[in-house]
Amino acid sequence: MAPVIIPGVDIAKLTGPMVLGFMWSYMLYGVLVVQIYLYTEMFPTDRKGLKILVWVMFFFETLFTVFMTSAAWSMFGSGWGDVNILLQLNWSWGLLPLVSGILSALAQGFYIWRIWHLTRKLWWPVPIALTVVAQYVGLWWFGIQWNIALWHVSVLPRLSPGVSVWLAGSAVTDVLITIALTITFWRRKKQTKFAQTTGILNGLIRLSIETGALTSITATGDAILWLGWERFNYHFAFFLVLGKLYSNVLMATLNCRNPTFLIGTQASVSSMSRGGDASVQTAFWSEPNELRQRLPVVNINPVGSRGAVQVSRNFYVESNPNAVMTNFNSSDTRVDDFGKGSYSGRL
Numbered sequence: 588m589a590p591v592i593i594p595g596v597d598i599a600k601l602t603g604p605m606v607l608g609f610m611w612s613y614m615l616y617g618v619l620v621v622q623i624y625l626y627t628e629m630f631p632t633d634r635k636g637l638k639i640l641v642w643v644m645f646f647f648e649t650l651f652t653v654f655m656t657s658a659a660w661s662m663f664g665s666g667w668g669d670v671n672i673l674l675q676l677n678w679s680w681g682l683l684p685l686v687s688g689i690l691s692a693l694a695q696g697f698y699i700w701r702i703w704h705l706t707r708k709l710w711w712p713v714p715i716a717l718t719v720v721a722q723y724v725g726l727w728w729f730g731i732q733w734n735i736a737l738w739h740v741s742v743l744p745r746l747s748p749g750v751s752v753w754l755a756g757s758a759v760t761d762v763l764i765t766i767a768l769t770i771t772f773w774r775r776k777k778q779t780k781f782a783q784t785t786g787i788l789n790g791l792i793r794l795s796i797e798t799g800a801l802t803s804i805t806a807t808g809d810a811i812l813w814l815g816w817e818r819f820n821y822h823f824a825f826f827l828v829l830g831k832l833y834s835n836v837l838m839a840t841l842n843c844r845n846p847t848f849l850i851g852t853q854a855s856v857s858s859m860s861r862g863g864d865a866s867v868q869t870a871f872w873s874e875p876n877e878l879r880q881r882l883p884v885v886n887i888n889p890v891g892s893r894g895a896v897q898v899s900r901n902f903y904v905e906s907n908p909n910a911v912m913t914n915f916n917s918s919d920t921r922v923d924d925f926g927k928g929s930y931s932g933r934l
Contacts, residue, residue, distance in 0.1 A: 600820065602820070604821045605824070607824045609655065611824070612828050619834055622838035629842060630845070637841070641838070641841070644838075648834050655827060657677065658676070681738050685726070690831075691722075695715075695719055695833075698715075699712050699764075718760045719756070722756025725750070725753035726753040733746060747817065751814060754810035758810060801832060805825050809822050812825065
């Protein structure tokens with residue numbers, strides 16, 4: 588059967604990208620649900636502020652999914668066979684960009700705070716925050732004008748500047764966050780004297796680059812598809828998954844604090860225990876300022892019968908402010924603002 592044509596345009600180029608975006612978005616929502624379940628199991632004692640961030644993010648992700656389902660039904664359910672539905676979108680498309688912007692704001696705001704907490708300097712957080720502001724000025728200008736026009740695709744060309752600022756700002760923000768985290772961890776790596784700490788920092792650098800590239804490439808691809816093929820719906824395939832990528836990256840960052848993800852290090856002898864105990868996690872999230880001396884090695888050697896397995900645990904603290912291995916059972920150790928000491932990076 589020959590494809591239906593609207594003013595010389597193949598229908599598949601309008602509906603196909605949306606179908607892919609809907610499917611990928613639902614898939615990432617399922618992944619997010621699993622990640623939140625793991626978070627509640629591994630970190631039941633996290634501080635209230637962090638838990639609020641997680642559940643607020645999950646609320647808006649669920650809201651986005653509900654609106655997206657309404658959009659999918661209007662196009663491929665009740666509006667199936669009506670070519671006008673491809674030109675006059677339903678009300679949910681007016682809210683989807685705004686909710687997606689809130690999700691990216693939550694994730695990017697978290698990383699801005701994290702960079703400041705790691706560096707205690709403003710030369711990275713301020714430029715990144717400015718790009719976020721520019722990004723959301725473009726987004727909200729577009730969102731207001733788009734809703735005033737009642738979601739008719741014919742108005743999209745004249746709203747292109749706002750969309751371009753929004754998508755380009757999102758990509759630039761992700762690139763700056765990735766560079767800032769990579770440089771910060773690289774400097775810590777140059778200062779450390781312990782091979783084990785160097786290995787953890789190498790992992791943090793790699794994860795920062797990989798996960799930063801994930802959101803950066805998606806946002807950049809969305810901008811390129813919008814600017815280059817505006818009359819088609821190619822960009823919707825990336826738009827519908829971008830917010831979910833931010834949420835999944837943020838949850839993965841929080842979950843990787845658990846010692847289970849530090850296999851091969853001496854960070855924990857109870858990595859399979861529930862709760863992500865602070866006493867067995869690394870201190871990238873705490874950056875203790877009080878500890879300046881090297882703590883003695885503590886060996887736990889259970890006395891057993893012949894053939895028993897000997898279990899030992901070593902704790903190290905560097906003699907400089909960049910300590911990353913510490914004994915959190917010590918009463919002098921300051922716990923991170925996110926609570927309980929942990930493993931940080933941009934996963």
